[in-house]
Amino acid sequence: MEIWDQLGEWLANLIKTILGALNLPLDWNIVVLKLIGVVTVATFGLLLVILLTWIERKVAARFQDRFGPNRAGPFGLLQAIADMIKLITKEDITPSGADKIAFNIAPILGVVSVLLIWAVIPFSSVWFGTEINVGVLYIAAVGSFGVISILMAGWSSNNKYALLGAFRSVAQLVSYEVPLFLTLLVPVLLGRTMGVNGIVKAQDTWFVILAPLPALIFFISSLAEIGRTPFDLLEAESEIVAGFHIEYSGMKYAMFMAGEFLHAFTIAVLTAILFFGGWQGPGAAEFPLLGLIYLFAKSFVFYFLVIWIRTTLPRVRIDHMLAFNWKFLTPLSLVLLMVTALLEKAFEADALRIPVLFGANLLVLIITVQILRIVSKRQQRELKTFEPRPVAVPPPAEEVSA
Amino acid sequence: MTALQVIFLATAAMILFSAWMVVTRRNLVHAALYLVLTLFGVAVLFVLLEATFLAVVQVLIYIGAIAILMIFAIMLTRRVASDDTVVANHNAGWAAMLAVLVFSSLVIIMGAWSQFTTFASPLTRPGVPxxxxxxxxxxxxxxxxxxxxxxxxxxxxxxxxxxxxxxxxxxxxxxxxx
Structure with a gap:
């Protein structure tokens, strides 16, 4: 660990020397330091994308009994770099009649909306971009820039299919935000704080034990939020050409893709932080680097899960997707929020808190499964009582001859 | 000038510019997008005042809900999202007068307040770090x-x-x- 401390000290001294040489007033020094922080976190996020594309292609290839990229560099590690060069040198096409400013801002906004989340993510007990006391609310709020970017991209492309794609995307994002935010409240309730680092610190027992169902709902609605399989009907390659970004090419298209990849990893990180203890682990409080390793180990497990679901689950139908959200996830997360709030208050400092909350989740699960069983049986009965559909009959022979 | 003042002036200029664009753009989608910029500027002002909660709620509700609803409504309405929309009607004069009146009375009221030109000390409360x-x-x-x-x-x-x-x-x- 000493070498890391020394490195940190050396960096701090370097920045101090440079700032001293610039001879700025004190408050400008703070601005410069914050800017360095912003650039560091954002660059880290963007560099991560290079690794993520490689992981995704490799893992997906294994699921499909292929090798995946294995030509450029060891294990194909340089493939992402080659792809980047290709994308940068591609022709940049702006469709005629496009709204140029909105068309160019939209991809940037899309990436920024994801990068903004990384500002509040605690990498370890002492390493985070910033610690604001309403971190969870902030995560919910910056997502709306992503929605705006999709609407801007769809509208400014001057293409009715892009606009339709944008409407479909936004309808999906806005509706799945409801269960997502409702389950975001559960860690806030259990941790007694809206600060993200505070929530991690409160997880002596991981919140997934206290709230397994909210964790599951959070993960599912996050999947819908990033538009991954089984909710990827917005840009289903095998059915439609593309979604809202149909008119984008080259690096601008790559920026949407980068935002999407990073968002997929971000929801894995958020799941790890909100429900699986974040950087918590043996020895993590003393050695910050260990916390970073724990967080990334947990996150990559969930990222693997995202890819696993992507490569193995078929796409859902649009009406199923909406019914699943409004008739299943939303009521269930409302019930879970109320149950958690009541029991958490009743067993606040009790030793029974963990078994009671876990048991309540189990009970809700059993009741839900029973209700689903009854509903599905009734639907099957309704299906059986359908009127027989008219069978196509050939027209009388004299009409055909006439 | 302190850093805070520079950031405030830049933000204020951005808010005024985008607010002006909101009411003058003939294209309603552009107006709505500038409105998003205006609302975001107000959120930045809240951050400068260290009112983080208000800033986040401003983004969540005004940009995340209201602005998106407005853009949706504009885009779904036939022939509204084109460039030949008439932005002003005969009430424009009255509205301008009312705006000037409200602004000047605010300036007068705030100017009469003795602490208008002094810096507020950071919020503290005994017993709370x-x-x-x-x-x-x-x-x-x-x-x-x-x-x-x-x-x-x-x-x-x-x-x-x-x-x-x-x-x-x-x-x-x-x-x-x-």
């Missing part, structure tokens, strides 16, 4: 919403109103001939 004060304030805000001595009645009235709107939306969208 400064890094937990924000959390404390948000908790108090939440409690005052359900406190009978504070805002429970407005809160409940708003809840009933929203519930009525929800039910109304379902009734409107209901297919009767099913």
């Amino acid at each position: 400064s890094n937990e004060l924000g959390q404390e304030i948000v908790a108090e805000l939440g409690q005052s919403l359900v406190d009978p001595d504070a805002y429970v009645i407005p809160f409940e009235v708003a809840s009933v109103l929203l519930l009525a709107a929800l039910i109304g939306a379902i009734v409107v969208a209901w297919q009767k001939d099913k």
Whole structure:
């Protein structure tokens, strides 16, 4: 660990020397330091994308009994770099009649909306971009820039299919935000704080034990939020050409893709932080680097899960997707929020808190499964009582001859 | 000039510019996008005042909900999202006058306040460390919403109103001939 401390000290001294040489007033020094922080976190996020594309292609290839990229560099590690060069040198096409400013801002906004989340993510007990006391609310709020970017991209492309794609995307994002935010409240309730680092610190027992169902709902609605399989009907390659970004090419298209990849990893990180203890682990409080390793180990497990679901689950139908959200996830997360709030208050400092909350989740699960069983049986009965559909009959022979 | 002042002036200039663009753009989608920029600028002002909760709520509600709803409505309405929309009607003069009146009276009232030109000292509270004060304030805000001595009645009235709107939306969208 000493070498890391020394490195940190050396960096701090370097920045101090440079700032001293610039001879700025004190408050400008703070601005410069914050800017360095912003650039560091954002660059880290963007560099991560290079690794993520490689992981995704490799893992997906294994699921499909292929090798995946294995030509450029060891294990194909340089493939992402080659792809980047290709994308940068591609022709940049702006469709005629496009709204140029909105068309160019939209991809940037899309990436920024994801990068903004990384500002509040605690990498370890002492390493985070910033610690604001309403971190969870902030995560919910910056997502709306992503929605705006999709609407801007769809509208400014001057293409009715892009606009339709944008409407479909936004309808999906806005509706799945409801269960997502409702389950975001559960860690806030259990941790007694809206600060993200505070929530991690409160997880002596991981919140997934206290709230397994909210964790599951959070993960599912996050999947819908990033538009991954089984909710990827917005840009289903095998059915439609593309979604809202149909008119984008080259690096601008790559920026949407980068935002999407990073968002997929971000929801894995958020799941790890909100429900699986974040950087918590043996020895993590003393050695910050260990916390970073724990967080990334947990996150990559969930990222693997995202890819696993992507490569193995078929796409859902649009009406199923909406019914699943409004008739299943939303009521269930409302019930879970109320149950958690009541029991958490009743067993606040009790030793029974963990078994009671876990048991309540189990009970809700059993009741839900029973209700689903009854509903599905009734639907099957309704299906059986359908009127027989008219069978196509050939027209009388004299009409055909006439 | 301090850094805070420079950032404030830049933000204020951005807000004024984008607000002007909102009311003058002929293209309603552009106007709505500039409105997003204006609302974001106001959120930045809240951050400068260290009102993090208000800033985040500003982004969440005004940009995340209201602005998106407006853009949706504009895009779904036929022929509105084109460049030949008439932006001003005969009330424009009255509206401008009213705006000038409100602004000047605000300036007069604020100018008469003795602490208008002094810097406010950072918010402190005895017994609460400064890094937990924000959390404390948000908790108090939440409690005052359900406190009978504070805002429970407005809160409940708003809840009933929203519930009525929800039910109304379902009734409107209901297919009767099913």
